[in-house]
Amino acid sequence: MREQRSGAAEADGTATGPDPDAAAGPDARWLALLMHAAFFLLLGASLTRFLMRHPGEARTPWIIALSITLAVLYLLGPVLGSRPTPRRLTWLGVLVAVWMVLVVLAPSFAWCAVPLFYTGLRILPPRAALALVALLTAFVVAAQLRLATGFDPNLVLAPPAVAAVATAVFVHMQRQAVRQRELAARQRELIDDLLRTRRELAATERREGTLAERQRLSMEIHDTLAQGLSSQQMLLQAADRTWTADPDAARRHVRTATGIAERNLAEARRFVHDLAPADLAEGGGLEAALHALAARESAQPQGALTVRCHVEGTPHTPLPDRVQSALLRIAQGALANVREHAGATAAGLTLTHLDDRVVLDIGDNGRGFTPEPGAPRATGAVRGHGLPAIQARVHQLGGTLTIESAPGEGTVLSAEIPLAPTALTTPEDPA
Numbered sequence: 001m002r003e004q005r006s007g008a009a010e011a012d013g014t015a016t017g018p019d020p021d022a023a024a025g026p027d028a029r030w031l032a033l034l035m036h037a038a039f040f041l042l043l044g045a046s047l048t049r050f051l052m053r054h055p056g057e058a059r060t061p062w063i064i065a066l067s068i069t070l071a072v073l074y075l076l077g078p079v080l081g082s083r084p085t086p087r088r089l090t091w092l093g094v095l096v097a098v099w100m101v102l103v104v105l106a107p108s109f110a111w112c113a114v115p116l117f118y119t120g121l122r123i124l125p126p127r128a129a130l131a132l133v134a135l136l137t138a139f140v141v142a143a144q145l146r147l148a149t150g151f152d153p154n155l156v157l158a159p160p161a162v163a164a165v166a167t168a169v170f171v172h173m174q175r176q177a178v179r180q181r182e183l184a185a186r187q188r189e190l191i192d193d194l195l196r197t198r199r200e201l202a203a204t205e206r207r208e209g210t211l212a213e214r215q216r217l218s219m220e221i222h223d224t225l226a227q228g229l230s231s232q233q234m235l236l237q238a239a240d241r242t243w244t245a246d247p248d249a250a251r252r253h254v255r256t257a258t259g260i261a262e263r264n265l266a267e268a269r270r271f272v273h274d275l276a277p278a279d280l281a282e283g284g285g286l287e288a289a290l291h292a293l294a295a296r297e298s299a300q301p302q303g304a305l306t307v308r309c310h311v312e313g314t315p316h317t318p319l320p321d322r323v324q325s326a327l328l329r330i331a332q333g334a335l336a337n338v339r340e341h342a343g344a345t346a347a348g349l350t351l352t353h354l355d356d357r358v359v360l361d362i363g364d365n366g367r368g369f370t371p372e373p374g375a376p377r378a379t380g381a382v383r384g385h386g387l388p389a390i391q392a393r394v395h396q397l398g399g400t401l402t403i404e405s406a407p408g409e410g411t412v413l414s415a416e417i418p419l420a421p422t423a424l425t426t427p428e429d430p431a
Contacts, residue, residue, distance in 0.1 A: 031118075031173065039074060039115035043067060046109040059105055066102045070112075073098060077119065092123055096132070100139060107143030113159075114166060121170045130167070137163040219389040223329045227336040228264040231300060232257045256300060263296070286324040287311050290331055290349050297335050297347075305339055306346045313353035323417055326393045327351070327360050330415050334362040337386040342366025342411060356419055357399075363412040368405045390415065 047067045054060065073095045099116060102109040113136040120132040140159040239253035294309040319327075331349055338347050344366030352359040387403070394401040394415045405411035 035118045110140040110143035223333040224267040309349040338364045365410045
């Protein structure tokens, strides 16, 4: 619809587009104002000269009327715009015709041709503009020869030289304006491309952040709520089997399951609050949380697993929250694997503080397995999520995970986390 209105406006002879002078920049606008001022100055000077040289002649009223007409026509030019529409071309033809009549009646009006050069070059196509400049120059030469008392070569050569210089200056400025517009358009395209790329990058980062957050939550739930629910299920099943034969043992199983349910409830509430491990949120730091974890695992009656915790060394500075949370989750996940798959009776947690790193070792005396290179998994694992989740947590902190195991010889899992600033200043990991 907009294009239809624009086409109709052009067919009607009105220009709806921007003024080329305005689009070309301040230099073109200043040149246009200079030419407009020069036209009226030259027109006034020519009329004054004629009235001073030829007072009271019969053609004087015609000269005055044509001068006023030429001035009024020139003032209408900016109103019609600068596009070569039929109305604009008609206006230019009438303007040039009135000027030619004036030059024939009074040759002193010939120098008004210079601003007319500029007007024609702005409106007409290149070839038509050059033809108009040549025609106007011929009229200027003829007018100067009429005013001269004899033949003067300067009167023949000077007007074409002035016309050539004026045309060259205008063409050069026009080309510069075109280059500036092309450069501005290219810059806008580059800015648009940059903004589009930034939006795409932001969208990609949001998607990656969402996927990382999902992975983090899956590991958090696996290491806490899922393991707790699994333990509760086994305890309640054991209580159901012994309810009649050994009520006291059944009640112990139920009480233990109740304690696990309380821990899971605390974990769930902590997820809602800030997703920090509940043991760490209670205070005491990682060492206290590991001791509490070992005590809870040892207190569970099924499997008769005894877990001991040992801490070596003293940290020079408090461990970052990310590292504490990750190591606690690694310990929880590793002990869950030991309980479910290893068939072990004893396990140990060893936290070692070194100068530039912290190491957590989890060992057991279970059946062991043969680690698969590149993707460690416990043999017989049903879900198969524990060791990959532990490995992902370690790698997200820039650490290394080592698994030493063999069938019948137990398993030792070692997670080494560097404490160098470069390893702990990465964006918040999904672990």
